[in-house]
Amino acid sequence: MFIISELFSIVVYIVIYLMAPSIANFYNNNDLTLIVRVFALKLPLSAFNAIQQAYVSKKMLFKKIFISTTASAIISGCIGIVLAYMGFGIWALIMQYILNTVIVSIALFVQLDWRPEWKFSWSSGKPLLNYGWKVLMTSILGAFFNQLRTLLLGKAYTPAELAYYNRGQKFPELLSQNIDGTISTVLFPAMSAYNDDLEKIKLLVRKSIKVSTFIIMPLMFGMAATAKPIILILLTDKWIESVPYMQYLCIAGAFGTISNTNMQAISAIGRSDILLNLELIKKPIYLLLLVVGLKISVLAVAYTMTIYSVCSALLNMSPNRKLLSYKFKE
Template sequence: MSLKKQAISGVKWNFVQQFSVQIINFVVQVILARLLMPEMFGLIAMVIIFISIGRALMDGGMTSSLIRTKNPDQLDYSTVFVTNIIVSFIIYGVVYFSAPHIADFYNQNILTDIVRLFALTFVIQALVAVHVAKLTKEMNFKLQMKLEIPATIISAIVGVTMAYKGYGVWSLVWLNLIRAIAFTVQYWLFVDWRPSLVFDKNRFKYHFQFGYKLTLSSLLNTIYNDAYRIVIGRFFSPAAVGFFNHAETMRLFPVNQISSVVGKVTYPLFSKVNDDLALKSVYRTTMKLILLCVVPVMLSLILVAEEGFRFVFGEKWLPAVLYFQILALASIVRPVSSYNLNILKVKGRSDLFLKLEIAKKSLGVIAILIGLPFQVIGLVIASTVFFYITVIIDMHYSGRLILYSIKEQIKDIYHLFVIGGFVFLMLYPIKFYSQSYLKHDFLIASLFSTTFIILYLLVIFAFDKNLYQTLKSIIHKN
């Protein structure tokens, strides 16, 4: 199969997988949000950082190294597999014995048992990390879809049933644990690869040399992203963490469905493009098409956030609306940062990747310190402003590697944001005054979000004929 056909097939099946799984997850979140109180979600959000750190350390970034390696063999895969298993048990032991101290930090005794059970997920996932990397390397997203959807459905049934039966926060814990178990069992049953119990020091050094820098970068990113939950959980209430976490989850939901589909495909795809000019061309087209989707979707959701939250989640979640609207502004440019970082990885610059993460997260700590005196809303604003700063940094350093300057990047995409702002300012007063006679939240949310997206696309295609022709060509060829 040609590189082009691989990319098209990868995007198609990864989109189906991503869309199906996230739709199921979204429906489950809606049901659980109505069955459970915000503080129960807050308790899970308090400990998720320790689970995320465990997952990052378990892998060591070596599966990313497998994906970028031209022709990895059984020895490569098996060495990474054995490493993941050993490290996962070590990390779980550390987390297990640290659980009481985590509970003391938050002054929530129940967290001891939650952490110990929840942490089993990264041990279980260590059993299939290499399987997933192998399928990703082969761009076999169709099989990944077939395996992930059943696991998501099974775990959803367990989680919702437990919540309905009154198990509270434990329904959220077991939802994640059952999903990891079902996912792992299926991969071992249906993926035609088995590890050999061998370990090669030279292969380990090769993959670790590339991967550990990505791991440190991932750790910094994870700790910083979850630092807001830690700070809010330490200084405020579990309910406040729940509102923040729900806003964060909902603002990432739409943009992740769009950007992660292409991101998962473009990393192995970019790895196969050797010419910098070709890489620049692919990157430029990809970025414009992604933003064409992300900008109108996120701005339309900001416009109808209050009505949407009230209709979908209920009145008790309205305190999360303002957090969502501010954080969603950062989601608009999230793909710009993600794909710039992919350039660093495919160019083998994990050293620069790490240095940038250290510099950015140092600035991020300053942002938290500035925002904290102004309560949760101050932290939310600080997070959003900081993210825009990191995007500029990523654009500069990644752009230099493919001769794509910040000025050139902004010139290519700025009109996508300007037109979005114009449509928002036009529809906002209309929505405000229409609320007196449009009483139903669903009607308001669906009418104005749909109108926003249609108007945006009409204006964009009127101003950017080339973008329209590119999209038309892609649709025609598929």
């Protein structure tokens, strides 16, 4: 899988490298050509790191992830700040992102006993690919449509309006990624260990939803209620127009944990085909709501994304009614 993921990431990098001038033309900004080509170097670096992360997750060695990510965040963050003060502008951010990935990979390489070997077994890779390509397509569809929203907002409205939207999204995104993301990271290998015991997986899903919603729901709704003072204190009144975006997107983020936990369960029992089918059902709904929102205003996009979040949670719950006998009422 290491060899396959590296080769695939290199192919994707070449495609992005060739598309960079077209991307720059789309935004009428020639500087983007070099920026995209350099930033895309993160792809082959991340592919290496992805195998390390998978190894750590399977072995439940989360202390090693904590050490490596903390070290990389501090070091790359400090370097990024120094470069910004030295006047490197956007390149300070790009270097920070790339260095973060490099440092995490080096830290895990030192701590782990896993080393890449230039061996390849098609018989070993085939079942993994049969499972993995559906997970990959699910991830690509999710990432594409999430980025499509920013792309269309940036094209249809002013950079300032896009900035207000993105800033309003950052706070709920920060909470959901760190809390829900952490729970999901531990939950998947835990459920995978019991992939033949559906009753055990059901209990794990219920426990996870109880814990995560108990934490995330109050935080998200509390943040929505106090969005204005949070923005004023942390970002000053220059970003006051981000408040309504933050409020809607906090409500949207509150339902994300239910979606993610149910999808982790489906993935853990090996039904990646269901994950892909769910995306193929959800994304036309997403696109319809996005187009409707774009026709009205940037704020309307935030509102329609809240509606989509609720719809997505219901759809992601539905397969587990049969797979795990986990009813909506439960």
